[in-house]
Amino acid sequence: MQQKLWLEDLLVGQEFVSATHRLTADEIKEFAGRYDPQPFHMDEAAARGTMFGGLAASGWHTAAITMRLSVQSFPLASGIIGSGGELTWTKPVRPGDALQVKSEILEIIPSQSKPDRGMVIVKLTTTNQNGEIVQTFSPKLVVFRRPGT
Amino acid sequence: MQQKLWLEDLLVGQEFVSATHRLTADEIKEFAGRYDPQPFHMDEAAARGTMFGGLAASGWHTAAITMRLSVQSFPLASGIIGSGGELTWTKPVRPGDALQVKSEILEIIPSQSKPDRGMVIVKLTTTNQNGEIVQTFSPKLVVFRRPGT
Numbered sequence: 513m514q515q516k517l518w519l520e521d522l523l524v525g526q527e528f529v530s531a532t533h534r535l536t537a538d539e540i541k542e543f544a545g546r547y548d549p550q551p552f553h554m555d556e557a558a559a560r561g562t563m564f565g566g567l568a569a570s571g572w573h574t575a576a577i578t579m580r581l582s583v584q585s586f587p588l589a590s591g592i593i594g595s596g597g598e599l600t601w602t603k604p605v606r607p608g609d610a611l612q613v614k615s616e617i618l619e620i621i622p623s624q625s626k627p628d629r630g631m632v633i634v635k636l637t638t639t640n641q642n643g644e645i646v647q648t649f650s651p652k653l654v655v656f657r658r659p660g661t
Numbered sequence: 662m663q664q665k666l667w668l669e670d671l672l673v674g675q676e677f678v679s680a681t682h683r684l685t686a687d688e689i690k691e692f693a694g695r696y697d698p699q700p701f702h703m704d705e706a707a708a709r710g711t712m713f714g715g716l717a718a719s720g721w722h723t724a725a726i727t728m729r730l731s732v733q734s735f736p737l738a739s740g741i742i743g744s745g746g747e748l749t750w751t752k753p754v755r756p757g758d759a760l761q762v763k764s765e766i767l768e769i770i771p772s773q774s775k776p777d778r779g780m781v782i783v784k785l786t787t788t789n790q791n792g793e794i795v796q797t798f799s800p801k802l803v804v805f806r807r808p809g810t
Binding site for chain 2: 570591
């Protein structure tokens with residue numbers, strides 16, 4: 513079990529690398545059927561005639577898998593709690609792609625008004641098995657200090 | 662069946678309003694179990710002791726539902742295809758909340774190099790049953806012209 517980290521344990525430049533998750537065509541279609549029912553995410557033949565040129569995962573599916581991989585690898589004691597950020601999809605995710613996430617700490621800003629917490633800006637970079645970036649997300653997180661300190 | 666829209670059918674200021682989707686606690690927990698396994702998204706009792714003060718949906722769940730509601734209400738003929746944008750969660754989504762999405766066209770930029778398409782900047786605003794904004798997302802979409810024109 514990884515040690516859980518509080519605000520004072522974090523350093524600018526720290527990186528946390530996740531396990532990998534390999535997507536299947538069935539998983540891509542199932543997510544799309546629930547949340548992003550468009551031909552290029554649901555049907556190989558229909559996808560060939562679109563700008564994707566073949567089945568591609570919903571960006572929201574990539575984002576959701578990125579979140580799970582981050583939760584499992586970036587061990588913040590108070591959890592990964594964000595208010596949003598800039599989200600960019602840079603390359604289609606295909607069946608068989610193995611995704612991995614690197615969480616990097618860009619900035620640590622102690623709260624002026626609430627001494628028990630701070631804001632931490634991180635960059636989550638999701639890559640495929642060829643090291644190509646498929647998504648970046650730069651959220652601002654609320655991170656708490658170790659209680660009783 | 663709604664008429665499908667191409668680039669030349671769009672106007673700045675046009676709005677498309679979705680149906681509503683009411684979330685259950687079970688649905689919130691199921692999504693979180695798959696993609697965002699943190700106590701405040703999975704367990705009412707554990708959530709009470711966190712900054713959410715009770716069970717709240719994963720932001721990625723709100724985003725995924727927003728996508729489905731958009732796909733069903735914003736009838737782009739070539740599909741809703743985006744490269745990302747600024748994503749903001751402004752208020753927790755709770756069990757029983759009924760979400761609705763308004764898609765608004767902010768800017769239409771014909772491509773200089775590819776005459777068959779343009780870039781369209783939209784704002785997707787997700788509200789709950791009290792009209793409170795829970796999420797905004799401002800993606801850049803690729804939208805195609807009607808073929809053969």
